Amino acid sequence: MLSAVSSTDSALVQEVVRRVRHDLPAMADRVTSQMFAEVPFYRTGGAGEHAEVRARLLLNLEAALAALLGARHAPQAPAETGRLRARQNAPLADVLCAYRLGYLAMSTALVDAGAQTPVVPAAVIIELMQSVFRNHSLDADAMVDAYREEADYLLSQRERERAALVDVLLSDDPGSAMLIDVARALRLPMDGSFLVIATASDRGQDPMPRLGSALAAIDVTMVWRVRYDTAVGVLSMHHPARADLAISVLRRHASGPVGISPAFGSLRQTAWALDLAELVRDGLHGSQTVEQFENTPLNMLVAGGRDVTRETARTVLGGLLDAPDETQQMLLGTLQMWVTSAGSADRTAERLHCHPNTVRKRLRRLEELTGRNLSEPGGIAELVTASHAWAQLRH
Template identity: 35%
Template sequence: MERIIEEIREDLARRIAVAADRLAALTLAEDPAYAALLGRAELRERIHHNLRQAVEGLVRSSRGLPVELADARATGTLRAEQGLPLTSLLRTYRRSGRLLWQTLTEAVAAHDRAALPGMVPGATALWDVLDQMTDAVAEAYRHTEATRTDRDRERRAALLDALLDGAGAAGGPTASEAAVQLGLPDRGRFAVVVLGQGPAACGPGPATASAAGTGAAPADGPRVLWRVRADGEAGVVELGPHPLESVRELLAPLGVRAGVGPVVAAPAELARSYRLAALALRTVPVAAAPRTALLDERLPAALVAAQAELADRLRRVVLGPVLALPAEDRRVLLTTLGTWLGCQGSTAYAAQRLYCHRNTVSNRLRRLEQLTGRSLSDPAHVVELALAHTAVLQRAAGERGPGRPEPS
């Protein structure tokens, strides 16, 4: 094969130049990605160079030498950085291989048709060279693309952190700069959602979901940009015209506990929404069924959660005598109080929910009034009891921790 190539080298070089021009024209006509990236002269020169490299690879292979693949790797790296699809790059390489074989056989036939049968073993050698070049270009492309993806992911994470934390690192982007780079408008309707950890969050997270993970806006819902952080997963929500309630609908299929902060009008205010979203999440017990808590619907519970020291004081001052009772008595009175509060102060409805007589509920509530010195007919006392009851529940949830059952 080496001898034949040396004999036809000049004619082969001319034919390769013509073939490169033809393939460049065909590629630009059929592949918009290439047409947007390269001009005909540049692409022709690149194809011409690759064809010559393949011929030299064939010669080296016939001598028992390794094929030079540095240029193929450099091409894969360059095209990945430029954003050319890998399918386009590999298609051109494969076409180049077929075209080279056709050009080579035509040149041999023009020189000595009787030498054509001797080309058959060379076909296997040529395709081996072409496979090595194609593998090298693909491997370099994928490596570069993976590196670029990691770099983009880290950059995107830093931008989201600038929005969620409010004060970026020295030299880092401001919230306004981060918003621009993430494609968020200067003014609009935004909120933050924080996902809870624990047994409820056992399915695939939103960062793996197609629309949410890419930050794309679903056709019928708000756009969410997700960020996985050391303390959990958070999402910046661009609501647009959608109501805040739509976030609850968006999260429902995920089966997770979540807290949602209030709506803000500018990206620079997202840090506040993030802090309040985390506070809203703290109002949802770990052992509870998956639930999305909107802060504005959970303000009393959030108030208790925000002031741990005062909440503990409130719990002990208001419900201390009840908490001092034996475990079963304590559980019965606290459960009755919570049920009565959940039934908007209706003793009859509370009795139905507790599967007991109305008089039983009344007796329990009367005993609770005697122990606490608070009257359930006094609105101010009811507020105290409700907040203290919330403090008891939140403390119990904190003591149990994720995955531990609620005491009976």
């Protein structure tokens, strides 16, 4: 609204605005064509048909002219435009560019109309332009605020929907039809090369916020689900050879223990893979380590029935579990090294940097505490399986 003009000048301003308003439909046609020609989002048709865009532009221009004639400035029209363009996923820069074209055309028309009326003082035209610029700023602010508010709401809504889809993907039995729909919505193939990763989350905060973009840079797609105390991701490799590269990226971004499943070929196996990734993560006991589940028969046996395996391990290890933790770790570590050294005390001692007699003494102590005999195949089998289970499972 003009703030300091005489009644005569006010009448002249009304005449100028009347002339521009008379030409408003033609102006809307020109500006709409300009938007579709110069603004990328409009050129793609994302803002709607020509007639729809023109109608909204005409509404905004009419409100802007009304404000110049003393109407209370109420930027509902630009705010609604901002919300609509946010729902259409329009780039904010393109929306502002289109809005600027409308105001530029209107201000040019006002100056031209003033020039056609010689009795309009230059000071009145200058103040008229000041009002136009001020209203443009207010309208643009209202549009941007509405755009951002709507965009934030939509982002939150999409994140909730995406989280629900990932939950279905990770569930035990989503059903084939539902799984196909979920995969399509998440833009994942049903078959390919996949990994599941599991790590800890601190009160719902993303522990690896830049992981997705880092994986995308090596052509690996990730869907991510952050809960209050855990975060889970499904990685889709376009080629199986990218799995090692993806794990290298994980190591650079890990901020806590990360368990990785074996590679698998169908999304139907996602829940199974999650179980193994969480098993590895839980076994890392909070260290900042990235470790993948080793897909061996013994590991799969341990993972298959955890509660039964855990209790069986307790029974086999017996008195060893009453010994101090350092004693447990020393004796079980010696056993594992002895097994991987083909039962050779000399080779075990060399790898543990101790004397062979020390190895033999530890193994005898292990036999005493567990009641198993390492000279018998059955005793070896039970101790090896139990020690492996005890190392793998949380207890």
